[in-house]
Amino acid sequence: MQLAKGIEWTTHVCTIIALLPEGKGLSVDALAEFFELPAAYLSKQMQALRRAGIAQSVRGKGGGYRLAQSPDAITLLDIVIAIEGPSPAFRCTEIRQNGPCGLERSECKRPCEIAAAFAAAEQAYRSALESKTLASIMQEAAMNSTPEHMMEIAGWVQRQSS
């Protein structure tokens, strides 16, 4: 079970484009340079964020990406779903219906106990991610960082933004 790298990438990217002033954007090339990531693949990931309504894009010269919502309206769960899709990790194939002692389909309206247990665990996972907004992540990061480093980032964003 592995989470796509795109989740790490786009989450970090969101914490950067959240710093943009109103109406400005950052190009994929700039973002890829900021984190030393492959630009073409990062572009694909950002498109997924746009489709999910998390980011906006502006085409053409001077265009780029910015957030489509306020940072306190975007949760880590939103980003995970945007990149990985909404389907749960545990896939129940109903093998209790198979074999010599298999149940009839009509007896299987409720999920089996195993599927239910995994569903509950995934719900706990999603709830934890849902409780973390981009804003809360950025606030924590600010508290663990230095003023110098934050100024460095803010300066870079301002220089690169269009």
Next chain:
Amino acid sequence: MQLAKGIEWTTHVCTIIALLPEGKGLSVDALAEFFELPAAYLSKQMQALRRAGIAQSVRGKGGGYRLAQSPDAITLLDIVIAIEGPSPAFRCTEIRQNGPCGLERSECKRPCEIAAAFAAAEQAYRSALESKTLASIMQEAAMNSTPEHMMEIAGWVQRQSS
């Protein structure tokens, strides 16, 4: 993010071999037939359970698999770790150290806030799975099943066990 099928398979298998009387085992072929699964691949998954100390195997004629521990000592988390390995789903590649505003490695003793948030979510997931033992799953299943079906399964296990 997908969980391997082997997790569903081996968890169901564990609820069956838990019914074996002392000293008996069930062959992979029998278990594969019981759930209509590909025997060779199920065999591989069962090997993972054995390496993890969840199941025991006996080779040769009359051999097979049985549990290596009491059902109330085996949790769903144990099975997940046996099949998927212990590494977390979120892989932090420390991209905060990259690029023009990258941090020095010496400044990165603590995990970044994003990695920490995902680690906390995974911990919630693992805790939920750890709270479910094989025994508790089997008890729930028994309450939602009929005496007839349970007898059917018990009879099959007894006939196939060696």
Next chain:
DNA sequence: CTTTATCCGGATAAAAGATATCCGATTAAG
């Protein structure tokens, strides 16, 4: 209008991981 910068989507390809199979090694039983 032309040039330049940028996103968008599709085609493609390489790498990794999940899925599946085969056959040799091992052991009980006759």
Next chain:
DNA sequence: CTTAATCGGATATCTTTTATCCGGATAAAG
């Protein structure tokens, strides 16, 4: 000792993830 049953590791196939490239659309700037 031979046979049949069974596990165990090596191998092969398929799917997903990761990654690249390019032509097209779009928009700002000269």
